[in-house]
Structures are given as C-alpha cells and as structure tokens.
Amino acid sequence: MAESMSAVQHRIASTKSTRQITSAMQMVQTSKLNQIQKAAVGYQDYVSKVKAVVMHLAKSHLLDDSSSDSQSDQSGKTAYLVITSDRGMVGSYNSNVIRETNEFIAKHSGDKDHLILAVGGTGADFYKKRGENVAYEYRGVSDVPTFNEVRQIVKTVTSMYDSGVFSELYVCYNHFVNRIVSRFRGEKMLPVDSETLSGDEAQDTKTETLSATYDMEPSEKEVLKVVLPQYSESLVFGAILDAKTSEHASSSNAMKSASDNADDLIADLELRYNRARQAAITTEITEITGGQEALNN
Template sequence: MVGSYNSNVIRETNQFIENHSGSNDYQILAVGGTGSDFYRKRGTNVAYEYRGVSDVPTFNEVRQIVKMVTTMYNKGEFDELYVCYEHFVNRLISRFRAEKMLPIDDEAIQSQASQDIKVKPMTAEYDVEPSEKEVLNVVLPQYSESLVYGAILDAKTSEHASSSTAMKSASDNADDLISSLELQYNRARQAAITTEITEITGGQEALSQQ
C-alpha cells in the first residue's frame, strides 16, 4: 500500500519520454517489479530489470545494477541513460526527477550538483596524477554508483512516506467507519430495547385490565 506513488512515477516517466527528443527509440531499465510489469504489459522493450530491492538498499545492490547498465552502454545498446524517480521533499510531498546518468559530462554533473547546492563554474587548472584518464576511470564509475544509490534511497524514502500516509489515511477511514457502525449499532440496540419495554408495558396493562 503506497498510495499513488507508483502511478505518479509511471505517469511522469511517460511524460518525460514523450517530451524527450528521440523518444520513439527507447528502452526501459526497471528497478522494481511494478514498473517492469507495467511496461511489459504494454509491449515496451524492458531491456533490464532488477526485482526485490530491499527496504534499506545496500551499496552492493546498486553496484550490481550500475555494472550491468554500464556494460550495456559500453556495448552500444543505448546512447543515453536517465534515472527517473520520485525525490523526497517531506512526508506529504515528493517531486519527480529525471537525472542523466550516462554519458557523464560537465553538463550532467553541473545539473546534478545544482539541484542540491549552488555551484560556480570551475576556472582553475589542476595537475592530475597519474593522469586524467586513469583518475576518471576510477572516479566516474564511483560517481555513477553514488548517483544511482542516492536516487534509489531517495525513491525508497518517498515510497515509505507515501505508504505511511496511505496507511494513516486508511486507519483514519477505518476509525470513522467503526464509529459510524458503532453509532448505528447503538441506535438499533436502543430501538430494540425501547420496543421490548413498550411491549412489556403494553402486556402489563392488558393483564391489569382483565
């Protein structure tokens, strides 16, 4: 029971696909069974799915996902990868995000950073050892892992918040229903007692007149 969480994510993702350039040629890489089942039933190409994400996702789970999608990207199975999820704002509000994960470029990094803090363009030059390429070969996979891990944690937080809100609403509705039924029961019980008293009183009067 997660309220409208899943339907919101799917609706916003579909809208993003429609608005994104070149959206006629796309495939879905689904984390979780709901999205995978939804797109498979509609004949969409679900190229990869990961089911059974734990309530508290571990970094090893994310590393497995990132390794697979990175391999697919390197094989040329797709040329861009966006992570679509619900960003947690508070218990009542979450906002859809679609973050570019691959290819990693300056624009994507600046866009990701600007969502959390204000950043200024870097103009300084640095000497890198052993080399820029070797450093990036280590840093970029870690960046991808942290991006996906953060998105999954964010999405899970939004899911739990939506579930909590939905369950509270269901509990409140159940309490209201119980109160209403108790009131109806008490009224019916009172009416039955009144009827019995009336019948007993009427019987006594009839006997006294004999």
C-alpha cells in the first residue's frame, strides 16, 4: 500500500510539473497570437488597396491578355503551395491541413502530374515520405513573419512560375476565423486573371472597388507591370501570415486543453491518493483495535 501511495504521489508531482509547462506555453502562444493579429490587420489594408487597383485593370481585360501571353511557354503542371508548421504541439492543425490538401489535390489534379511547394517542415516531410515531387521547401518561418523574411519564398515561387515550371499555383492553408475556429482554404493565386479575381472578390467583402471609367497616367499596361507582381507577392505573403495566425491559435488551444486535462488528472490522482491513505489509516486502526481486544481477553 505504501509503494502504491508513493507512486501516486510521484504521478501527481509529475503532472503538476507538466501543467506548469503547458500553462506557460499557452501564455506564450497567446502573446504571439496577439502580435500577429495586429500585424495582419495593418497588412490587410495594404492588400485591399493593391487588389482594388488590380480589379480595375481586370475590368479593362488587360489581365486576361497578360495571362495568355505569360503561359505560352509553361509546362501545364499545377503546383500546390502547402503551408504547415515546423513543429508539433499545435493540436490537429497540421493533420487538418494535410488531409484537406490531399482531398483538394485529388479533386483538381487527380492522377495528373503536379508539384508540391512546401512551407513548413511537417508538410515537406510528409510529402517526401509519400514520394511526391517536392520541388521547393522552406523551413523556419518566424512566429511573426515580416515581408522581408518571406520575400525569398515569394521570389522563388514567382520565378518558378515565370520560368514555366508550372502554369497554375494553388495555395493550401488553414484560414484564421477566430481563436477557436479555422477553415481550410485552397486558393488559386497564379495566374492572376479575371476569373481568379472574381473568386477573390466574392470571398473577400472588404475589398475596395474602383470605377474603370477614369483616365490613368501612365497607361494601364505600365501600371500593370508594376502592380501585378506586387499583388502576386501580397497574396502569397498574406496566406503565410494567415496560416501562421491559425497555427498560433491552434497551439494556444492545444496547450489549454493539455492544461485542463492535467487538472482533471491531478484531481483524479489526489482522490485516489486520499482514498488509499484513508484505507491505510482504517487498516491501522482496525489492527490496533484488534490487538487491544486480544490483550483484554
């Protein structure tokens, strides 16, 4: 009985230590979530302005002409930029992204040849083990990424598209809805054409719209050369920022669940310990009483 009580005491102490760690990690992840949400709000304002200009150009059908010209020497392959985390302890975040991405690829590509561009070690390792064609991988995105940090990813992806490695790019990630809910998104990001923009416009109600009836200086084609690369870059970076926000929320929720489970386990172990101690005390009292009665007789 003494060894059993000692083992329960050890488990209680170990579980309390684990709860301290998970509680501290929850606080850290919540702090990171607050930071990245502030950064995301400011960035969305920029994206809204750039998208408004590009949508105006779409009304002039310049995007369709540009898209057809840029795809003349491309391979016809479809690439999927899959955004996951580099580490664990993020709940079901990675498994949800990978499962939904596989379904998305099966729906859009089927058995056709396609490419995987992996941002995050979890996704890269998963698709390598499956024998997928992982044409590019990037690990080590910071907790609150800046555009300068992600610029190399954006530059590599856009240069692969420009050089004809693939003709279409879909970005697959978990979109942050709130601190509890996130939803998978599979968005077409390249080429940027009227069809892509109309889908974005229906999905994003915050995008400003500009009238296509005014004159522009310089010409619309000159503006397109400058704005279109910025827009493509903003889409990729925005997806990474959104996915990272969802990752922090998922990690914070996972650590909270772990802390709550630890509290439940501690309560159960303390109850078992108290019952065992009471049983030991009762046994000792019974033995003493029995011995006293034997002496009296």
